[in-house]
Amino acid sequence: MNAIEMKGLTFSYGGTRVLNGVDLTVPQGSFAALTGDNGAGKSTLIRILLGELSLTGETGSFKLLGKDIRQFSDWKEVGYVPQNGMDTYKDFPASVEEIIQANLYSQIGLFRFAGKKEKEKVMEALCEVGMEPYRKRLIGKLSGGQQQRVLLARALVNRPRLLILDEPTTGVDEKNTEEFYRLIKNFNRDEQMTVFMVSHDRKRLAGLADTIFHLEDGVMKQITTQGEADCNGDL
Amino acid sequence: MEIFNYVFMQKAFVVGILLAMVIPCIGVVIVLKRLSMIGDALSHTSLAGVAFGLIMGINPVVGAVAACILAALGIEAIRRKLPRYSEMSIAIIMSAGIGLAGVLSGFVKNSANFNSFLFGSIVAISDMEMFLVIGVSLTVLLLFLLLYKELFYIALDERSARLAGVPVKIVNFIFTVLTAVTVSIAARTVGALIVSSMMVIPTACSMQFSKNYRQTVLYAIGFDVIFMIIGLFAAYYLGLKPGGTIVLVGVVFLLFIFIGKKLLGVKG
Numbered sequence: 001m002n003a004i005e006m007k008g009l010t011f012s013y014g015g016t017r018v019l020n021g022v023d024l025t026v027p028q029g030s031f032a033a034l035t036g037d038n039g040a041g042k043s044t045l046i047r048i049l050l051g052e053l054s055l056t057g058e059t060g061s062f063k064l065l066g067k068d069i070r071q072f073s074d075w076k077e078v079g080y081v082p083q084n085g086m087d088t089y090k091d092f093p094a095s096v097e098e099i100i101q102a103n104l105y106s107q108i109g110l111f112r113f114a115g116k117k118e119k120e121k122v123m124e125a126l127c128e129v130g131m132e133p134y135r136k137r138l139i140g141k142l143s144g145g146q147q148q149r150v151l152l153a154r155a156l157v158n159r160p161r162l163l164i165l166d167e168p169t170t171g172v173d174e175k176n177t178e179e180f181y182r183l184i185k186n187f188n189r190d191e192q193m194t195v196f197m198v199s200h201d202r203k204r205l206a207g208l209a210d211t212i213f214h215l216e217d218g219v220m221k222q223i224t225t226q227g228e229a230d231c232n233g234d235l
Numbered sequence: 236m237e238i239f240n241y242v243f244m245q246k247a248f249v250v251g252i253l254l255a256m257v258i259p260c261i262g263v264v265i266v267l268k269r270l271s272m273i274g275d276a277l278s279h280t281s282l283a284g285v286a287f288g289l290i291m292g293i294n295p296v297v298g299a300v301a302a303c304i305l306a307a308l309g310i311e312a313i314r315r316k317l318p319r320y321s322e323m324s325i326a327i328i329m330s331a332g333i334g335l336a337g338v339l340s341g342f343v344k345n346s347a348n349f350n351s352f353l354f355g356s357i358v359a360i361s362d363m364e365m366f367l368v369i370g371v372s373l374t375v376l377l378l379f380l381l382l383y384k385e386l387f388y389i390a391l392d393e394r395s396a397r398l399a400g401v402p403v404k405i406v407n408f409i410f411t412v413l414t415a416v417t418v419s420i421a422a423r424t425v426g427a428l429i430v431s432s433m434m435v436i437p438t439a440c441s442m443q444f445s446k447n448y449r450q451t452v453l454y455a456i457g458f459d460v461i462f463m464i465i466g467l468f469a470a471y472y473l474g475l476k477p478g479g480t481i482v483l484v485g486v487v488f489l490l491f492i493f494i495g496k497k498l499l500g501v502k503g
Contacts, residue, residue, distance in 0.1 A: 048399065075398045082394070091265065094391060095447035102388040106400035111381050154395070193475060 003028045003162045003194035004049065009060035011044055011053065011218075018044045020218040028060070028161070029192040031185070034207040036215035042198050045215065046166050048147050049196070050080060064144070065161060076106045079155030081148070081166040089139045089147060097122050097135040100154045107158075125157040126150075129183055145169075147174025152183065162185070165197040177201070181208055210230065238471050246355045246365050247467055247477065253372040254421050255433070255463040256415070259455035260379040261417050262434030263441070264410065267390040273310060274431025276325045277380065277418040279305035280332025282427050284419070285352045286339035295369065296423050297357065305331055305413035311411050355426030357467075364423060371420045375413050380421040382406055387448055433459060436485035438439035443492050 004026040011019040018041045036042045047053045048062065051069060055062065062069045065077055065227040082088070089099075099121045101114050106112050106123075114122075126132040130233040139147060148168050155163060165184070185208055188195045199205055205212055205215040214221050238244050265273050284302025288295035306328050313324030343349045351359070360368075379386070385406045388396035397403045420431040441454035466481030473480075 052394070052429050076400060078398060080395060080398055082392070088392065091389060091442070093445045093448055093451040094387070098387070099391065102384065103387060103395065103399045104392065105396070108384065115382070116410050125389065136425065136446065158399075 001029050002026060002063065003065055004028075004032075004196060005061075005063040007061045009048075009062055010058050011041075011055070011123065012058070013044075018218050022215075022218070022220050024220060026194060026196055028194050029188075030210045031188045031195045031208060032194070032197070032213065034198045034213045034215060035202055035205070036198075037055075040215045041218045042215055043166075046164065046182075046198060048210045049076070049120060049164055050078070059214075062111035076158045077161045079158065079160035079163040080109050081151050081155050081163070081165040083170050091140050092138075094139055095135070096126070096131065096137055096139055096150050099139055099150060100125055100157050103154045121157055127154040128156060129153045143176070145172045145180065145182060147225060148172055148176075148180055149183070152180070159191075161195045162192065162196065165195070167200065169197050169199070169201065177204070184208075191205045238468065243358050244467070245362060246362075248464075250360060250368045250424055251357055251463040251467055251477075251481075252460055253368060254424060255459040256429070256456050257372045257375045257379075257417055257435045258421060258451065259437045259459045260376065261410075261414050261440045262454050263442070263455050264386050264390050264437040265414065265434055266442075269447055270310075270314075271323065271435050272325045272329070273307075273414065274418060274434045276310060276329035276332060277303045277306055277415055278422050278427040278430045279329050279336065279424045281419050282336035282349075282352060283332050283339055285422075285427075286336055286343050286349060287289075289345065289349060292338065292340060295348070295382060296364070296419060298446060299352070299422055300416055302332070303419045304412055307411040307415040308408075311407060338477035352427050354428060355422070355424050356468075356474055357424045357477050360424060367418055368424065371416055375417055377427055378409065382409065384415045385411060425481060429478045429482050432482040432485065433462075436482070436489055437462065440492055442484070442490050443496060458485070458488065 001026050004024055006022050006024040009019055009022045010017065010234060022045070034042060034045070044053070048055070048069075049064070051072065055069065064072045065074070104114065104118045104121060108118055122150060123135070126135055129152050131146065132147050134142060134146065136148075139150060142150065152168070163184070169180055172180065181204055183196055184197070187193045196208070202212075209235060211223060213223055256340070262274070265271060272417035279301045284298035284300070285295040287302065288298025291298075310324045310328050313327060314321040317323055320469060340346070340349055356487045385396070385401050388399065388401050389403055389406060393403055418430055419431065425433060437455040437459040439449050440458045445451040445454050462481055462485040467477055469484065470480040471479035
């Protein structure tokens with residue numbers, strides 16, 4: 001089964017076409033990456049993947065985890081790691097464990113607070129990304145790399161089948177970026193978790209992703225598989 | 236103590252402490268959603284409802300609640316249309332509210348009654364108003380507790396909250412109504428021009444010490460109750476206007492916290 005399957009998908013804002021017949025197939029369990037310049041349509045594609053934009057009036061089809069996007073409702077199967085966590089959470093008075101616990105919402109349910117079971121899941125997710133000593137810390141007091149690992153743990157706590165990452169290492173130093181990518185690759189390999197990551201880091205992607213897509217002016221122009229990028233990371 | 240021999244002061248303490256517990260619950264979420272000025276916009280718009288109520292001969296508090304709810308829904312609608320410039324929605328509604336209040340106030344015959352809403356009249360509230368505050372406060376507190384984790388996640392990250400299954404639109408709507416009702420009730424007692432300070436200042440004080448969201452809420456409630464008690468005592472013994480005194484106590488606390496942290500070299 002394909003985790004993501006778009007065929008000839010178009011999308012327009014007002015009269016301006018942003019995606020022009022996009023074909024995108026990401027098989028379950030694979031690691032796919034998306035590159036593209038600013039304004040190429042990457043953010044729009046991510047918003048469509050996360051069900052934020054209505055496709056009414058557009059042509060083409062889009063299936064997420066085997067279901068037509070219009071019927072898809074099981075969003076806890078989709079983990080999401082945003083970019084620029086550091087700006088968003090800089091002064092937010094929340095602890096690391098509160099942030100991860102928040103994502104267990106559908107398991108905790110309405111009008112309930114987290115119990116022992118949910119707290120154990122939070123600890124497990126934190127251990128997986130090596131952040132358990134920081135669970136009581138304020139998110140804003142962590143470095144950019146640590147914050148991104150916390151956001152990864154938040155996405156992983158629900159054990160999603162598809163993990164979507166939107167330029168997750170923007171503003172993160174080399175060492176932490178390396179460590180972050182290693183973690184993602186491990187989850188993809190060990191748990192067969194499908195990964196779809198938007199990134200500008202072509203050099204690293206060449207050694208990580210099974211497939212690299214390139215979006216240019218709303219058109220999916222190049223598809224490169226592992227090993228095909230040259231030594232400079234150019235496609 | 237002499238102060239508690241007077242029924243009006245007993246009522247003022249009951250109403251004041253209840254409001255001081257409720258207002259920060261709303262205030263923390265508003266501040267974290269980066270909508271600190273929403274209290275100002277709503278309270279100013281509530282004055283238009285007060286004036287309308289006084290002109291039409293209906294209870295001005297009911298008019299204030301209706302105006303506040305409409306204004307809050309207007310802010311939410313504009314915010315959704317202009318998500319990157321959400322503060323603009325507040326400015327638009329606040330301008331409209333002030334304009335409308337200004338025009339309508341010209342038709343109010345008893346201007347003293349209208350003016351009592353500007354700075355509140357916590358020491359002159361009727362039994363009916365006290366019971367209204369008690370009822371509304373308990374309802375808001377209960378709903379805040381029931382929606383505690385939903386409000387936290389939406390304030391943190393609306394997109395991720397939706398993906399996690401939080402009914403964002405419904406919760407935002409309920410919160411908007413709660414904010415409107417709280418502001419209207421508080422406007423009658425502590426004053427329309429003051430209520431937003433009671434939302435923001437305790438939250439600002441709390442954020443100087445808290446290590447997580449739960450502490451932020453609890454400390455903000457604690458601070459607001461302290462401001463209220465000191466403010467009422469000061470107002471009574473020094474013969475000051477209570478609404479303004481309560482807010483000034485909060486501002487002085489916040490200044491002392493900033494200066495204290497600076498002197499002690501505490502970061503953050």
